[in-house]
Amino acid sequence: MGYRELYESWKSDPEGFWMEAAQAVEWSRPPSRALDDSRAPLYGWYADGECNVCHNALDRHVAAGHGDRKAIIYDSPITGAKSTLTYAETLDRVSRLAGALAAQGVGKGDRVVIYMPMIPEALVAMLACARLGATHSVVFGGFAAPELAVRIDDAQPKALIASSCGIEPGRVIAYKPMVDQAIEMCRHKPEFCVIFQREQVEASLVEGRDHEWHAFQEGAEPAPCTPVGGMDPLYILYTSGTTGQPKGVVRPSGGYMVALAWTMRAIYDVEPGDVFWTASDVGWVVGHSYICYAPLLHGATTIVFEGKPVGTPDAGTFWRVIAEYGVKSFFTAPTAFRAIKREDSDAEFLRKYDLSSLRLLFLAGERADPDTIEWAQRHLKVPVIDHWWQTETGWAIAANPAGIELMPIKLGSPTVAMPGYDVQILGEDGKPLPPNTLGAVAIKLPLPPGTLPTLWNAEERFRKAYLTTFPGYYETGDAGIIDDDGYIAIMARTDDVINVAGHRLSTGAMEEVLASHPDVAECAVIGIADPLKGQLPMGFLCLNRGCERDHDEIVRECVKLVRERIGPVAAFKDACVVDRLPKTRSGKILRGVMVKIADGQDWKAPGTIDDPAILDEISQSIAGARGGRKA
Numbered sequence: 001m002g003y004r005e006l007y008e009s010w011k012s013d014p015e016g017f018w019m020e021a022a023q024a025v026e027w028s029r030p031p032s033r034a035l036d037d038s039r040a041p042l043y044g045w046y047a048d049g050e051c052n053v054c055h056n057a058l059d060r061h062v063a064a065g066h067g068d069r070k071a072i073i074y075d076s077p078i079t080g081a082k083s084t085l086t087y088a089e090t091l092d093r094v095s096r097l098a099g100a101l102a103a104q105g106v107g108k109g110d111r112v113v114i115y116m117p118m119i120p121e122a123l124v125a126m127l128a129c130a131r132l133g134a135t136h137s138v139v140f141g142g143f144a145a146p147e148l149a150v151r152i153d154d155a156q157p158k159a160l161i162a163s164s165c166g167i168e169p170g171r172v173i174a175y176k177p178m179v180d181q182a183i184e185m186c187r188h189k190p191e192f193c194v195i196f197q198r199e200q201v202e203a204s205l206v207e208g209r210d211h212e213w214h215a216f217q218e219g220a221e222p223a224p225c226t227p228v229g230g231m232d233p234l235y236i237l238y239t240s241g242t243t244g245q246p247k248g249v250v251r252p253s254g255g256y257m258v259a260l261a262w263t264m265r266a267i268y269d270v271e272p273g274d275v276f277w278t279a280s281d282v283g284w285v286v287g288h289s290y291i292c293y294a295p296l297l298h299g300a301t302t303i304v305f306e307g308k309p310v311g312t313p314d315a316g317t318f319w320r321v322i323a324e325y326g327v328k329s330f331f332t333a334p335t336a337f338r339a340i341k342r343e344d345s346d347a348e349f350l351r352k353y354d355l356s357s358l359r360l361l362f363l364a365g366e367r368a369d370p371d372t373i374e375w376a377q378r379h380l381k382v383p384v385i386d387h388w389w390q391t392e393t394g395w396a397i398a399a400n401p402a403g404i405e406l407m408p409i410k411l412g413s414p415t416v417a418m419p420g421y422d423v424q425i426l427g428e429d430g431k432p433l434p435p436n437t438l439g440a441v442a443i444k445l446p447l448p449p450g451t452l453p454t455l456w457n458a459e460e461r462f463r464k465a466y467l468t469t470f471p472g473y474y475e476t477g478d479a480g481i482i483d484d485d486g487y488i489a490i491m492a493r494t495d496d497v498i499n500v501a502g503h504r505l506s507t508g509a510m511e512e513v514l515a516s517h518p519d520v521a522e523c524a525v526i527g528i529a530d531p532l533k534g535q536l537p538m539g540f541l542c543l544n545r546g547c548e549r550d551h552d553e554i555v556r557e558c559v560k561l562v563r564e565r566i567g568p569v570a571a572f573k574d575a576c577v578v579d580r581l582p583k584t585r586s587g588k589i590l591r592g593v594m595v596k597i598a599d600g601q602d603w604k605a606p607g608t609i610d611d612p613a614i615l616d617e618i619s620q621s622i623a624g625a626r627g628g629r630k631a
């Protein structure tokens with residue numbers, strides 16, 4: 001069956017399609033039906049089924065005689081460490097940690113926050129929670145203590161699992177002081193913490209609250225899997241919205257398992273036992289789905305890579321990993337390839353390695369620019385597949401289903417809608433637009449299994465953010481077009497979310513931080529084009545009347561403030577002081593025009609602008625800030 005037949009088979013019988021897909025995993029109580037539409041427009045999947053995700057990721061494969069198969073390969077060019085865990089060893093570690101957590105009272109429905117770098121213990125911690133039916137919430141290591149605190153207060157975890165440190169090129173980041181600071185700031189206090197001590201930093205432990213990872217598990221009885229309902233949340237993953245309060249995307253257990261298992265063959269063309277590598281971070285959705293859960297659910301081998309595409313130690317590090325472990329399908333963000341291309345434009349490093357195992361390269365997380373795709377195609381000589389998805393969906397909305405039929409690749413397009421997704425382009429009036437017309441990308445409800453059913457403790461926000469603008473549809477927040485062949489192209493966000501090195505960030509959150517600076521009266525943050533990271537944030541600061549302090553000093557303080565409050569991942573390094581911000585007569589800041597000016601695109605003053613002269617001032621301020629930096 002080719003792609004179009006498959007898509008039609010889903011469309012004509014979604015219930016049959018997803019009931020069949022559900023057979024790829026084991027259920028302690030099989031679901032009697034796939035879709036639950038009793039609360040439409042809120043939907044559920046496999047609601048009366050009972051399952052355990054950890055059982056399907058580990059126990060099932062060991063029971064089938066694959067205990068000796070490699071589950072997790074750890075490769076850390078940043079520390080020089082390498083190790084491997086088989087499925088049996090992973091199961092042993094996970095059930096022991098789960099046993100120790102259970103002994104401290106963690107059980108079904110409890111939340112556990114995980115703050116760990118790219119080490120196998122991060123996956124062990126996630127799977128241990130899944131084993132107990134507890135809901136984990138992983139926080140990316142590049143977020144600072146206040147961001148960790150916001151997530152702790154929202155998720156209200158019983159326990160927190162962290163590592164003593166993360167390691168970035170040239171610096172070791174002590175995590176524990178940030179954990180302590182975050183807990184100090186929180187209204188909700190976790191009952192206890194489990195700390196994995198890395199040799200680079202020994203964290204000090206708080207008596208009575210903190211446990212050292214190994215001592216914590218000593219003598220613990222391995223825990224069995226706790227069955228959970230199909231809609232019980234496996235995890236909460238916070239992502240950026242338009243405000244400083246992140247959105248807690250809820251991931252339901254049953255549908256996620258089914259959808260991920262389906263994608264491994266259909267999209268990634270991976271068989272059990274194959275080596276599948278995603279170079280991302282467990283703190284992002286790509287890491288949840290394709291470093292941790294999907295490869296293990298499918299019985300494949302996953303790689304936990306602690307390093308960067310360049311500088312650890314060189315631009316050949318990806319090729320070394322692919323060659324060393326025989327990676328078949330490889331997934332990363334376009335920005336990683338741009339970084340390699342910038343350092344090694346002729347791909348000299350490639351010649352040192354045998355990449356014959358590699359069949360496919362997948363890119364996602366941001367728009368894949370044609371130059372990068374062509375460069376990768378030319379040098380790797382494998383199909384380069386761009387696919388589009390979001391934290392909210394957990395798996396690809398649009399992709400090239402290589403395991404079913406490799407469709408012709410059109411540069412700039414993540415190809416076609418996957419079964420389960422009825423993607424449409426809508427006009428401002430909510431009506432579908434004809435092919436080749438730019439509009440809001442929306443998905444006709446219901447969304448497929450595995451996607452978010454709601455936001456954690458925020459159902460009203462869920463409805464407002466995603467379901468209200470276009471009744472009957474899920475609003476993706478992206479703008480794009482669909483061509484005559486059904487190929488989708490994602491062009492930009494329709495909201496104030498920006499994408500920096502494949503990381504989704506909220507300009508609203510940065511504005512909240514800048515506005516808290518005592519000299520800042522008003523501000524705006526926009527995303528400007530960057531050849532490496534796709535976008536970079538830039539701040540515009542209007543100072544309080546009468547403030548006569550040095551502007552450069554205020555800018556430096558603002559940059560520091562964003563780093564301390566949000567984290568280094570915000571990559572906020574650029575701001576300028578302006579007299580006024582361009583606004584519409586109703587007071588809305590004209591961010592779109594500011595972006596065009598900053599990116600050197602053609603722009604014209606909108607008719608709604610309060611005072612067009614401000615745009616020239618903005619243009620001069622940007623030029624001045626850039627000139628200053630060059631100097």
Ligand code: COA
Nearest residue numbers: 141142166168280286309333335336339365501502568569
């Ligand atoms: N813990 C602490 N700090 C972190 C961190 C972590 N886990 N991850 C990143 N940071 C820091 C970096 O050290 C950097 O700090 P600096 O301002 O002191 O240099 C800052 O956050 C920005 O990081 P990053 O965006 O990674 O930029 P970079 O300049 O270090 O590297 C790339 C640029 C392109 C090599 C890098 O962004 C990359 O590999 N991207 C891949 C993207 C990806 O995996 N995206 C996930 C979605 S698929």
Ligand code: AMP
Nearest residue numbers: 364365366367387388389390391490504
């Ligand atoms: P995140 O939730 O962090 O995965 O970010 C999701 C957003 O990243 C999407 O809404 C898009 O704006 C963008 N994005 C992800 N993948 C792609 C892609 N392949 N092409 C264009 N944009 C993408």
